Amino acid sequence: MRVMVADDAALFREGIARVLADSGFDVVAAVGDAQSLLERVADDPPDAVVVDIRMPPTHTTEGLDAAHALAGSHPDVGVLVLSAHVEPHFALQLIESGARGAGYLLKERVADVDELGDAVRRVAAGGVVVDPAVVAQLVGRRRERSPLDDLSERERQVLELMAEGRSNQAICQRLYLSPKTVEAYVRSLFGKLGLQAGADDNRRVLAVLAFLRN
Incomplete structure (x- = not known):
């Protein structure tokens, strides 16, 4: 490279x-x-x-x-x-x-x-x-009501790791979850954030942006 x-x-x-x-x-x-x-x-x-x-x-x-x-x-x-x-x-x-x-x-x-x-x-x-x-630091700051408030604790953990740039496999290893479980959490948080079906790479970026803005 x-x-x-x-x-x-x-x-x-x-x-x-x-x-x-x-x-x-x-x-x-x-x-x-x-x-x-x-x-x-x-x-x-x-x-x-x-x-x-x-x-x-x-x-x-x-x-x-x-x-x-x-x-x-x-x-x-x-x-x-x-x-x-x-x-x-x-x-x-x-x-x-x-x-x-x-x-x-x-x-x-x-x-x-x-x-x-x-x-x-x-x-x-x-x-x-x-x-x-x-x-x-972003996790610790105070926010007004946002769609992120609807995420479960585990979904928020998955999103935080996504914000660090971790792949699903890396999230599995960090949270000791199976690939299918992580995929389910990712799909769920996409839905709660209102990210419609499309390219997963784009939705990951949009989810990270939503996380960083709030």
Whole structure:
């Protein structure tokens, strides 16, 4: 799998590239700013990019802006945005950007080689990844009445794991449930959220968006 990395901190950038290479990824570019990343993607699109949310020139949302741009120009390129802080509103913006595969992960997760590699593979495959710390913060905030209030405790647990980008198989393993049971919970929560029958990948994204907004 071909991956590009963008981070203005040279040591961190090279560290990410080395970790990914050691995990079997083909790191085809490692650059220090968002504009360079966009140019390299335009020249030779990879399967996924890993980009810091804050880079030159303003160190604000360059990585997020690059993700939005790629959603329009290269929708098949998965984008994993790394952040040093838990910022739920940025995670929501990223998912709403329309990218085929999008993820928001805290930089501290990079130390877990398996978790980083799994997140890159999931966004490259078109999935959605949200850092568990962001999901936990969203779960804890107060909300007005919403369709999510009709979910059972188990359905909510399944949706929280979906928001992290977990597949049905991963949810089975996490909750010690059978595949058929998880499928039943997923169908049920789709129904309660008013998501009509259609492509399950799209309904998963819509369900995650409903969860993040409320």
